[in-house]
Amino acid sequence: MIKLMSLACAAALALTATTAHAEGDAAKGERTFKKCKACHTIEQGGKNKVGPNLFGIVGQHGAHKEDFKYSKGYLKAADKIMWDEAAIDEYLQDPSKYLSKLAGEKVRSKMTFKLKGKKKADDRADVIAYLKTQK
């Protein structure tokens, strides 16, 4: 009986995992990340470019890179930032809008790039899956 229950449980979990939000594909995400490379490095100890190095970014709090000069807009939101998957997904759709929401006033992010809309949802999920592997 216990075995049966845990089986049912595992099945339920598997179901919510696929319906709640599709897991991204890290290999595809690595390709999508080429677009980010104009402004970001990802390897450990990589230099900051226009944007900060993104090694280990998933799970970080705001403004964690002490050697990067974040924009004023970013810094107004920084103490509310926690870069979990949902936060990065929202940020990528419209960085300034996301920071404005957290800051409680209209601010601008220095990141001008967007992966906006439903059509880009897979790209975002894939690139986030890739970011998760870089830690």
Ligand code: HEC
């Ligand atoms: C045109 C340059 C540019 C591109 C392209 C770009 N970014 Fe950024 N990104 C920035 C800048 C600049 C910042 C710093 C934001 C600020 O200070 O307002 C940033 C910040 C970030 C942050 C927050 C980092 C931190 O330390 O808090 C994440 C996460 C991020 N970018 C992910 C991405 C991803 C993923 C892509 C590709 C899909 C991407 N960016 C493409 C310029 C860019």
